[in-house]
Amino acid sequence: MEHRGVCSSLQDCLNVLSKLAAGHEVQTSNSSNPCIIRGKIIIQQSHGESAPGKSASIQLYSRTQVDPSTRKGKLSGKAHLKNGKSGWYDGTRITTYEIKFFVEADFGIPGAFVIKNQHKHKFFLQSATLEIPDAQTIHFDCNSWVYPVDKTKIDRLFFPNTSYLPNKTPNALVKLREEELISLRGDGTGEREEWDRIYDYDFYNDLGNPDKGSQHERPVLGGSKTYPYPRRGRTGRPPSHNDPLTESRPEKIKLDIYVPPDERFSPKKLSEFIENTIQATVHFLIPEAKSLSQENTSHFESFDEMLNLFTSKRNQVVEGWLKEKLKTMVPDELLKKITRASKENPTKFPLPQVLAENELAWKDDEEFGRQMLAGINPGVIKRLKEFPPKSANGDMSSIKESDIANNLDGLTFSQAMNQWRIFILDYHDYLMPFLNKINKNGVCAYASRTLLFLRNDASLKPVAIELSLPSSSSIEENNRVFLPSTEGTEAALWQLAKAHVAVNDSGYHQLISHWLKTHAIVEPFIIATRRQLSVMHPIHWLLNPHFKDTMHTNALARSLLINSGGILEKTLFTGEISMELSSALYNHWRFDEQSLPKDLLKRGLALTDSEKPSGVQLLFEDYPYGADGLDIWDAIKTWVKDFCSLFYTNDDSVNSDNEIQAWWSEIKEVGHGDKPNETWYQMTTCSDLIEVLTTLIWTASALHAAVNFGQYGYAGYPPNHPTMCRKFIPEEGTQEFAEFLRDPDKFYLKMLPERFEMTLSVALIEVLSRHISDEVYLGQQPSLEWTDNEQIREKFKQFGENLKEVEKKIVERNRDPKLKNRWGPAKIPYKLLYPDTSNVGFRGGITGRGIPNSISI
Structure with missing residues (x-):
């Protein structure tokens, strides 16, 4: 040159x-x-x-x-x-x-x-x-x-790949920058076409389909005090015929629901997603068709029969009526491919991790407690601060001190409470108002409270389960308390009680921990970023990798999973009120509490410690999600702080950034506009900006990885994490109790979902748990030339080095025999927050490890 x-x-x-x-x-x-x-x-x-x-x-x-x-x-x-x-x-x-x-x-x-x-x-x-x-x-x-x-x-x-704050933009690019942002906002009218590159907000008014009948009517989520909700990307389809407030849906399920072109899957990813869906659906169809050809009952008859899902190949073709069932759940373009694949490549479900080393470990009380700290929903358990537990309305639990006093490893009840050794998994208040709606059409659900004792080795021992139903008098609840036992009838009843707790956990995990607190929460941030922060803005650049494919993933979810008659309604015990229930929980959501340190403090799992980088110290070391999560949090926050320091020299530089201020105002007032009085950061200091960005990146990467990619390992075997119960626990003196006594295992299996629902659920989480091969993981970038700023390169290189140090810590923790919760009776090493920085090749498949940058599945 x-x-x-x-x-x-x-x-x-x-x-x-x-x-x-x-x-x-x-x-x-x-x-x-x-x-x-x-x-x-x-x-x-x-x-x-x-x-x-x-x-x-x-x-x-x-x-x-x-x-x-x-x-x-x-x-x-x-x-x-x-x-x-x-x-x-x-x-x-x-x-x-x-x-x-x-x-x-x-x-x-x-x-x-x-x-x-x-x-x-x-x-x-x-x-x-x-x-x-x-x-x-x-x-x-x-x-x-x-x-x-x-x-x-x-x-x-x-x-x-060059970043400028608004007031640093070269003169030749100022007008281009402004015009580009204006064009991306659109005017809020008209139906969006596939090629429209426009970002706008709408309510979740596309979940129901009233034109198909009243059974498909669903409330509009968002825009009201009754049903508050984050906003989604606007598609602008015309209203349905039978309800002007509900957006019409395509006559047939499609994969190409509108999202702006920059948010659509790449050709490679779309192809891989379709192939994974086909494979998982074939896994589901083959055993279903086989069971019909053999004229079996609608339930699994034994645990051995259920294990056949994972241990034997099948070669039965899909029955015609089963394809009819799938028409309501699968797009037409996939149905022919699924049918062909079921004949050409009959196969089995992969073996879930929870079965790999010990087929009976899931029944163990220690494993039951461990999964609350290291399973797929480890962010709900909290320290019990007062006894007996009570509801927000003041109603007291029926669990008594005497129920658990003899099961505290030699401590008195007062000693256990004073030493912060009693914990609770509480699914009472959020479910109780909905149980009458839920418990119909053969669904049998309780609202549960589970008390656990922290033993000297840091394992959690369940000591009492309370299952509650609304009373017909609407004055008192109908409560039953179950206590652990290892022999006879009481032991079998205890297993039934644990199953009902696991069902509660499944619903909360899928609807709240997974969907609401990652997928739904993040989408308004994406829309606001595209509308208010130029692609030249450094914060747009910082966040962009953490938004990859999320809007397209969410659009597919609205089309296939969370819609009326969709897969979640068919497999979760919450059925048709699933999304209504998630709206009720959004009422209690706060963005600042998405921060891991603040979440741990709120749940009593950590104490304030100014000497720690995160500002908190775990209550006990052997909390895998908390320990690994805080290390990841610290690494993200250090990277964000280093990055921001290159562009913002003081608080005034944040205040004077008109794009950042417009972005933050739009998130609070529009994207999450149903919570205008919530405790939001003020965005007046560098500290505010750093905390917001750290929380957002944590949510889109590590938090989603923790609650998503372990699903198949644990819930791929339905008895370990069932999604629904079809029977209540029988009362003594009833015919059902006699049936239970004759064969407790068979009663247990009949209490679980029917074969169709169970295998469909396994197929769903097989797709959700798979890493896609084009994912870019935390600490990595999609190209070698991702920025022309050498200072940023150096800071990012240090971020990668910090993540490698986290990996070393995780490996060391998993090797420490004193940390029992890292493996548990099921012998599953905790790697859901293992960054996997060294794996730079193909990373597809069900690996149970690795933190993708974004919510991309």
Whole structure:
């Protein structure tokens, strides 16, 4: 390369002059001294799709030279995509184009480009690279769908991997920055088309389908005190015929529900997601069809029969009536593939971790307690601060001191309370108002309280379970207290009681810990970020990896999982009121309590300790989720603090950042607008900004990983974490009690969901628990050129080193025999918060480890 302002080679200049002499158009002005900027454009292709080729053209905007007529950067002539070279990279077909821009000598340094797609199809633009004559290289991580211009009516604009606060933006890019944000906000009207790159808010008014009948009516979530909820991305579909407040739904379930193009899965990810869905559905269909062909009952008859889900192959074809059932749950484009796959590749469910070492470990009381600290829902258990437990309305629990006094390993009850050794898993208050709605159509659910004792070895021993039902008199509750036992009838009843607690836990886990507190909570932050923070804003850049694919994942959930008649309604005991119940819990949600240290303090699992980086000290060391989580939290916060210090020198620099202030106001007042009086950070200091960003990144990465990717390992075996009960615990003297006494195991299995519901649930969590191979993990970036700022690179490198130190700590903890909760009777090492920084190759599959940057499944 030559010096700036001079052609890169004599031959290039001669080529330009030759074209001019021949009367050909060249991409330059009338300058006598044209220069060449070379570029490389990389496009991902789906199977069967053609690359855009010369139907796509690109123009550059200068970052350093302003065009007085437009007040934007100077605009180059066009360069077309020609002679692309296609190949395969890491399982993805890509086409690479080498292009040249002939620009005048004083064009300056490129600061953006626009691409016009005149091809008939959309294409996925992965990245672009420009090389200018002074040997400077400018990188663009695009990762976006580019739609035909006859659809969008505007060209697509991209900025490079360079960050500026608003008041530091180069003059040539100021207007482009402003116009881009305005275009992304839209005007809030009209139905969104696939190609619309517009971000706006709406209520959850698309879960019901009243046009299919009253059984599919669901309340609108959001916009009212009765049903508060975070906002979702607006699609703008017209209202349904039977309810003007409910958005209409497509006649058939589809995978292409609207999300803005930048939020859509890449071709590779979409293909892999579809394949995983097919595989899991086949796992579900084959045993279901087999059971029908053998005319079995609707329930599993023995634990051995249930184990056959994981231990034997099947070759039965899918029955026609079963395909009819699937039509209400699976998009048409998948149904044929599923049917074909069920014949061509019959297979079995993978073996869940909870069965791998000890098939009976799930029955153990110690394992039951351990999973509250290291299972898939470890953020609910709390220290009991007063006895007896009582409801928010003042109603007292029926558990007495005498029930547990002899089961405290030699301590008196007062000693156990004073030493903070009594804990509670409390699913009473949130369920009690809903039980009358839930307990119909064969569902039998209690509201539960479980008391546990912290032993000297830090294992949790359950000491009492209270199961409650509303009384018909509506004055007193109908409570039953069960105590642990190891022999006879009492031991069998105790197992039934633990199953009902596990059902409560399953519902809370899926609807609150998983869906509400990660997926739903984060979506308004994504929308506000796209609308109010330019892609050039450093905080947009910081957060962007943690938003990857979340809106598309959530849109699929609204279409397939959480909608009326969707998979969660069919498999969870909460049924058709599932989302209504999550709205009730959102009433108690606070963003600041999404912070792990504050959550631990609130639940009494930690104490304030100013000497610790996180500001807290765990109540006891052997709390795997808490110990590993605090290390991850500290690493994230250090990275966020280091990053912010490069752009914000003092509190005034945060206050004066108009984009950040607009972003935060919109999150509080619109995105989470049903909670305007909540205790939000004020966003007036650097400390506020750091705490908000740390909490958001923690939620999208580590918290989601902790509650999602261990699902199959624990709940893949339904008796360990059932989602529904079909029977109450029988009362002495009844016919059901006699049936229970004749065969407690058979009664237990009949109490669990029916075969169809159970295998469908296993298929669902098999999909949810799989890592997708294109995920980017915490401490990693999708490309080598993700930023042009060397200081940021150094800070991020240190973030990666800190995460490697966390990995070492986790390995050491898992090797420490004194930390019993790291493995438990089931012999499952706790790795759900293991960052997995060294695994840079293929990371797909059910691994039970690794922290993806975002909520991408």
